[in-house]
Amino acid sequence: MNKAYKYKIGIPRAMSYYNNYPFYLGFFNYLGIDVVLSDKTTTKIINEGSSYVVSDTCLPIKVYVGHVINLLDKGCEYIFVPSIQSTDYKINNCSKIRGLPEIIRNVVNRDFVMVEPTLDKTENIGLLDFCENIANNFGITDKKEIKKAIKLGFEYYNNFFAMTQSGVSYKKALENIENKKFELETQEVVKPLSVVIMGHGYNLFDERISLNIIKKLEQMDVKVYTSLNVSHKDSIDAIDNLGEIQYWANELELTGTAAYFLNNKKVDGIIALSAFGCGPDSLMVDEISYHCKEQNMPLIHLTIDEHTGEAGFITRLEAFVDMLMRKKRASLSKKSKPINAVEAVKNEEKEEILTSAVK
């Protein structure tokens, strides 16, 4: 491999970054290509992105365009814009994700090289073709090297998921991967309430877009589960058990995760987080809410866009958590035997402790 000149590739911190970054990192590391990330999402990046696309476009795409501009401002020559068409036979992605390179090509009128590999398993364009396409942009054609790079990518990817599934937070797991560390969480945190958030990684783990929802819930003493806590296989099985058919490529993150926790009754409530105008989400959330009604599971659907006010958002979250708490308390007191006055006072004290824990 010719390592005299070191290529730099810019990866926008949006969209598939949140799901596949460990893989990309391992892959590019092996090939000796430096990875440059855009800055974390800020209001400025969102506004910048919004000014390039039509107003009907959903928030994640606006953010993506903003990140691409950010990378170009940083002086990146190569920018990685994958088009993930389908992840399995007839299991396709949303049109906007499929058309990411088309959007970027036509709205950003600047000089740069776009690395635009396609992954389309319906049309038999597999991961190897995807990776070869990337490598060819940098003049690497040796298939053996590419295969080894894919292997390293998967190593990073699997380590990342092993860590998150043991309970390591997303941010920490990503830091560990970057520093080539591996650690597992051994203690399970128990909290009075637990919820699962169903949402795309690019909405949920982006602290600006999700308005830091995970941290906010943890401050309310609620344990939060996300798609990272569920393995790929479990979520596929969960969809099957629910009697549904996977239709969207990123359905595992939403329906799969929610279905998994709906089936094993590990959580007290479900929070659906989706961007305004998201096509697939409108269907997936509807599907889950149908099953939630059947199984009497509380669900709140939070919609976000670039104008979402933080105050209103928090109020809705707090109201939901309060409701869950009341429900849990009622169900616990129902289970216990009829009580006399002295015990009732004691129970009230317990409740006070519980509520103070929430506050």
Added chain:
Amino acid sequence: MKASEKFEKNKMENKIPAKDRVIAWPRMGRIDIPLKALLVSLGAKVVIPPANNKEVLELGVRNSIEGICLPYKLNLANYMMALDKGANTLMMFQAPGSCRLGNYTKMAQKTLKSMGYDFDMVIFDMYKSKMKQTLQAFWHVTHCINPFRYYKGFSLGFNKFFAIDTAERLLFYTRPREINKGDAEKCYEKWLKITDETNSIWQAKRLKKKIIEDFKKIPIDKNKDVPVIYLIGEFFVLLDPYTNQNIEKELGEMGVEVQRQIMFGDWLEHVLKPSIFYRKESHRERSVKYADNYMKRAIGGECIETIGDTVYAAKHGIDGIIHISPFSCMPEIVAQNILPKVSREENIPVMSLVLDEQTGKAGYITRIEAFVDLVKRKRRLKNNV
């Protein structure tokens, strides 16, 4: 593979015996005429729900979720009205992987069943081996084994499709040029009625010729300067006159010739005919060829057709483009993002119109009028130079 097996099984429900079936399908423009002819000649009973209008839309909006696109809301209401009128078998075609369309049937099935309706859903899966799928679906709903009836049905159906397409094309041509206002419209309505009543293959085959002859009789002003506008965008919205607020008529009365790029007959011919017999360059192929500078891959829906048609129009001296799509349609939003660049580089005026159940007619017409003025001015300037 478990999921896909389940999918295959769900595609054709079989609870109701074939002889008791009463078939219904969603309304979209005039597809009811040929489909009715086809199914009736296969010996089936059919129910046709009322054409899309305000009440239909309201019914659909009331019973579907907020975020879904407009065509679904209308389809659901069509199903409900048909079921109320006595239908028990619902048909729908879908193409998985294109956009939300692939989820329509699944959702409609669930919604209708939770409302307490009892029915069979039969799905045409337009992905691979389309002719086989279609024949299978028709056999499934009718259990007709007589090959002559299939020949009669398909030949009637196809000829009627082509007849309607021809009539529409001629209507678009004649309307801006006619001397007595309303002649073309009357002629079109008359031929729709005749097409609907035709019941023999021999007559159906001659329909097209007769329609052309009849339209030629309408007095037109041949020297009138008429700008040509391409109408492109999402399939359903283009074909359904209620949903697009009869944009073709509005444009025609403003003195503009409309050329709609998606014609149901053409589309059907391309989809159903085996590729060995299909010699022409299909709409898809043409679009892929022309859209090459802007799009390198198809991304579902009619996005690539939209872009390809725009480039094609610019290269063939068309005066303007009107792009219509339902609100929150995913492929068309991508197209909307690409269109400004195409418009700038190919030097062709493009206007995007987004339609939903809230679209007000007055504002809509104002925008179209302004655009037509722009197109006319541009054409005058071009002709003077």
